[in-house]
Amino acid sequence: xxxxxxxxxxxxxxxxxxxxxxxxxxxxxxxxxxxxxxxxxxxxxxxxxxxxxxxxxxxxxxxxxxxxxxxxxxxxxxxxxxxxxxxxxxxxxxxxxxxxxxxxxxxxxxxxxxxxxxxxxxxxxxxxxxxxxxxxxxxxxxxxxxxxxxxxxxxxxxxxxxxxxxxxxxxxxxxxxxxxxxxxxxxxxxxxxxxxxxxxxxxxxxxxxxxxxxxxxxxxxxxxxxxxxxxxxxxxxxxxxxxxxxxxxxxxxxxxxxxxxxxxxxxxxxxxxxxxxxxxxxxxxxxxxxxxxxxxxxxxxxxxxxxxxxxxxxxxxxxxxxxxxxxxxxxxxxxxxxxxxxxxxxxxxxxxxxxxxxxxxxxxxxxxxxxxxxxxxxxxxxxxxxxxxxxxxxxxxxxxxxxxxxxxxxxxxxxxxxxxxxxxxxxxxxxxxxxxxxxxxxxxxxxxxxxxxxxxxxxxxxxxxxxxxxxxxxxxxxxxxxxxxxxxxxxxxxxxxxxxxxxxxxxxxxxxxxxxxxxxxxxxx
Amino acid sequence: xxxxxxxxxxxxxxxxxxxxxxxxxxxxxxxxxxxxxxxxxxxxxxxxxxxxxxxxxxxxxxxxxxxxxxxxxxxxxxxxxxxxxxxxxxxxxxxxxxxxxxxxxxxxxxxxxxxxxxxxxxxxxxxxxxxxxxxxxxxxxxxxxxxxxxxxxxxxxxxxxxxxxxxxxxxxxxxxxxxxxxxxxxxxxxxxxxxxxxxxxxxxxxxxxxxxxxxxxxxxxxxxxxxxxxxxxxxxxxxxxxxxxxxxxxxxxxxxxxxxxxxxxxxxxxxxxxxxxxxxxxxxxxxxxxxxxxxxxxxxxxxxxxxxxxxxxxxxxxxxxxxxxxxxxxxxxxxxxxxxxxxxxx
Numbered sequence: 001x002x003x004x005x006x007x008x009x010x011x012x013x014x015x016x017x018x019x020x021x022x023x024x025x026x027x028x029x030x031x032x033x034x035x036x037x038x039x040x041x042x043x044x045x046x047x048x049x050x051x052x053x054x055x056x057x058x059x060x061x062x063x064x065x066x067x068x069x070x071x072x073x074x075x076x077x078x079x080x081x082x083x084x085x086x087x088x089x090x091x092x093x094x095x096x097x098x099x100x101x102x103x104x105x106x107x108x109x110x111x112x113x114x115x116x117x118x119x120x121x122x123x124x125x126x127x128x129x130x131x132x133x134x135x136x137x138x139x140x141x142x143x144x145x146x147x148x149x150x151x152x153x154x155x156x157x158x159x160x161x162x163x164x165x166x167x168x169x170x171x172x173x174x175x176x177x178x179x180x181x182x183x184x185x186x187x188x189x190x191x192x193x194x195x196x197x198x199x200x201x202x203x204x205x206x207x208x209x210x211x212x213x214x215x216x217x218x219x220x221x222x223x224x225x226x227x228x229x230x231x232x233x234x235x236x237x238x239x240x241x242x243x244x245x246x247x248x249x250x251x252x253x254x255x256x257x258x259x260x261x262x263x264x265x266x267x268x269x270x271x272x273x274x275x276x277x278x279x280x281x282x283x284x285x286x287x288x289x290x291x292x293x294x295x296x297x298x299x300x301x302x303x304x305x306x307x308x309x310x311x312x313x314x315x316x317x318x319x320x321x322x323x324x325x326x327x328x329x330x331x332x333x334x335x336x337x338x339x340x341x342x343x344x345x346x347x348x349x350x351x352x353x354x355x356x357x358x359x360x361x362x363x364x365x366x367x368x369x370x371x372x373x374x375x376x377x378x379x380x381x382x383x384x385x386x387x388x389x390x391x392x393x394x395x396x397x398x399x400x401x402x403x404x405x406x407x408x409x410x411x412x413x414x415x416x417x418x419x420x421x422x423x424x425x426x427x428x429x430x431x432x433x434x435x436x437x438x439x440x441x442x443x444x445x446x447x448x449x450x451x452x453x454x455x456x457x458x459x460x461x462x463x464x465x466x467x468x469x470x471x472x473x474x475x476x477x478x479x480x481x482x483x484x485x486x487x488x489x490x491x492x493x494x495x496x497x498x499x500x501x502x503x504x505x506x507x508x509x510x511x512x513x514x515x516x517x518x519x520x521x522x523x524x525x
Numbered sequence: 526x527x528x529x530x531x532x533x534x535x536x537x538x539x540x541x542x543x544x545x546x547x548x549x550x551x552x553x554x555x556x557x558x559x560x561x562x563x564x565x566x567x568x569x570x571x572x573x574x575x576x577x578x579x580x581x582x583x584x585x586x587x588x589x590x591x592x593x594x595x596x597x598x599x600x601x602x603x604x605x606x607x608x609x610x611x612x613x614x615x616x617x618x619x620x621x622x623x624x625x626x627x628x629x630x631x632x633x634x635x636x637x638x639x640x641x642x643x644x645x646x647x648x649x650x651x652x653x654x655x656x657x658x659x660x661x662x663x664x665x666x667x668x669x670x671x672x673x674x675x676x677x678x679x680x681x682x683x684x685x686x687x688x689x690x691x692x693x694x695x696x697x698x699x700x701x702x703x704x705x706x707x708x709x710x711x712x713x714x715x716x717x718x719x720x721x722x723x724x725x726x727x728x729x730x731x732x733x734x735x736x737x738x739x740x741x742x743x744x745x746x747x748x749x750x751x752x753x754x755x756x757x758x759x760x761x762x763x764x765x766x767x768x769x770x771x772x773x774x775x776x777x778x779x780x781x782x783x784x785x786x787x788x789x790x791x792x793x794x795x796x797x798x799x800x801x802x803x804x805x806x807x808x809x810x811x812x813x814x815x816x817x818x819x820x821x822x823x824x825x826x827x828x829x830x831x832x833x834x835x836x837x838x839x840x841x842x843x844x845x846x847x848x849x850x851x852x853x854x855x856x857x858x859x860x861x862x863x864x865x866x867x868x869x870x871x
Contacts, residue, residue, distance in 0.1 A: 026781035177751025179842035188849035190840035223863030245841030287797035296845030300753025311743035316798025331821035334859035344847035435662035
């Protein structure tokens with residue numbers, strides 16, 4: 001997020017795209033409701049009639065995978081009606097002229113044909129967003145989990161640049177992180193091309209700095225992304241995999257393919273708190289401590305580093321990951337010496353100045369948002385106050401590209417996947433919580449009333465759902481939340497796993513994120 | 526700014542400030558039951574009444590805005606008498622089962638009864654009797670303990686935007702319930718539980734796990750989505766028995782169903798308790814030394830035969846910053862490859 005969560009309260013226009021905020025980030029949705037009570041106008045763009053639409057001034061019900069067209073269409077109208085911020089564009093951006101040409105074709109009529117959103121609503125949305133100088137965009141995986149995910153994000157950024165809606169309080173671009181510490185894991189350099197703090201592994205000066213600090217020579221070759229490791233395992237190029245606290249069998253696209261790949265490894269280590277579907281395939285399983293059993297920090301979606309504290313002892317011989325990692329490192333001939341997790345954060349802050357000013361004593365009561373370079377720096381509530389780090393920001397032209405798999409007579413439905421309110425991700429935690437399981441323990445596929453009539457499927461019927469990759473049996477839930485031709489399956493349930501169906505061959509070409517949000521399926525009674 | 530004098534102390538406050546808030550700024554306590562700082566004022570319980578110079582009758586301080594040069598008295602024998610009567614009236618229709626109530630020790634009503642020394646009740650008479658019909662697995666609603674303060678109704682509407690419950694009927698028959706008096710079917714965020722001043726609303730999982738004695742409270746961060754709500758774990762005998770959130774945190778004490786009620790996985794009997802090594806297709810328990818030695822040997826073998834790039838690591842967005850930092854350091858420095866990623870894409 002470029003803004004803080006509490007700044008949502010001050011937004012005049014809240015543009016929510018590809019985020020079911022009320023169910024996946026409920027407490028952030030509370031801030032949106034607070035803003036709504038103060039008079040903020042909410043625009044929801046989603047292929048499903050998600051709960052936030054109850055508070056929306058405008059609901060743009062687009063076809064899955066057509067976000068670029070819609071966003072370019074909005075930009076087109078803002079340009080045509082001269083609602084843009086000329087001064088901001090001149091002073092802080094570059095590439096405007098070229099980009100302007102790239103959205104010329106995205107007339108409301110053309111966009112209506114692609115997205116299914118009426119031109120009247122598109123124009124209304126453009127006027128709402130374009131007329132505000134305190135508008136915030138919030139998005140989640142509905143934007144990123146597409147073959148055109150990077151283009152989607154660029155198209156979002158272009159809108160903010162066009163209207164100058166960034167770099168001030170209560171206006172910016174905000175991606176809502178889906179997991180407690182996805183921000184922190186990225187910051188810490190658990191990415192194949194960068195060290196901690198997004199410092200590239202292929203820049204010699206950076207590599208040398210880390211080599212000096214760590215006392216060892218490092219590889220300058222960028223590594224494999226998670227979605228590349230699975231095929232590499234199948235090909236036999238990846239022989240061993242060490243998985244700490246993830247369950248790719250459930251969370252990766254095309255489950256059968258993932259299982260096959262993990263089975264073809266010579267050696268699989270899984271460190272987790274439960275015997276997950278992935279752990280069952282491992283050669284060694286290490287029992288880890290959960291969040292309540294260790295000290296450390298998490299960084300939330302607004303870049304706030306907050307203190308995690310040990311409340312109970314881990315069960316049996318389970319140990320925190322620090323014990324396990326340092327124990328293994330020593331045996332691999334590379335001893336790491338830390339007395340406490342705080343020592344680790346200190347080293348992290350030394351290698352990445354944005355964290356340099358954060359110590360446990362400073363975040364005893366309240367977290368601090370990075371960048372926080374010095375011990376007396378208060379942290380940064382919103383980014384780009386004093387301009388952009390690279391000087392001027394570039395408008396990146398984006399062209400509409402249909403999803404990798406489009407519907408045909410054999411697979412006529414679009415499947416989109418995601419979370420529901422009660423369960424969480426692969427379900428290894430929430431599915432062990434009895435009240436949650438009692439209330440929301442059953443997998444389902446959302447089908448529109450129109451389709452249910454056509455296929456003669458009633459609410460509660462068991463149906464077969466199949467894609468080119470697999471087949472599941474699942475209960476039908478007839479709901480106007482989805483439109484005709486679109487179906488939704490939550491990802492949490494291993495007994496009818498949505499990821500049996502999803503498309504592992506369709507990845508974003510830049511960052512290799514799978515297209516979980518669009519694949520073609522058939523539904524049969 | 527407006528000048529107001531409360532119990533002889535003077536303060537300047539911005540227009541719109543209520544007498545109750547002004548008193549709070551001066552650290553002058555006024556008892557309340559229906560008031561909640563994050564919700565709109567209601568003026569329902571009548572406990573916060575004060576005397577204001579020039580106004581003949583006592584007024585509720587939570588709904589009265591300060592006017593310039595106002596003079597307020599928060600406590601007189603007559604006011605205290607009125608407050609006691611109000612409490613007695615509320616208690617006359619309240620089951621006196623503090624001995625077994627989940628909320629005992631943390632109950633505003635119990636606390637006020639204690640301060641006003643109410644034991645016998647001169648208004649004893651007919652009581653409202655409810656049949657419990659909660660099938661939902663999250664919230665226990667003991668409506669005989671409900672004092673109709675309306676905080677739950679307000680929080681559900683104003684903060685959560687759901688409106689699952691409201692007042693129904695009039696007078697003595699008044700009650701708070703979902704439409705058609707059905708069972709609750711809502712988001713189960715438990716915001717209503719958090720603001721309930723009595724034992725009317727509690728978490729079903731909390732029952733008989735311990736009240737206040739010997740409970741440790743530890744502040745930490747919710748383990749679910751990326752919002753990072755601040756939570757407090759209530760711990761008794763090495764078990765997390767309750768999750769709450771404090772009002773003065775950035776998330777203002779609000780949580781969702783997962784954060785508030787999704788904690789039982791911590792003490793799940795399914796937890797992994799021993800390192801396991803697969804031998805002949807079956808997992809066998811091992812010591813930490815055995816497991817780590819075995820891993821180191823196998824990784825060294827694979828590295829020697831196929832090179833470091835034949836090894837990869839998947840870290841976790843579920844783990845701490847410190848663990849993630851060390852994990853990538855292990856993969857990069859101890860193993861020697863950049864094959865390290867986590868689930869940000871998934």
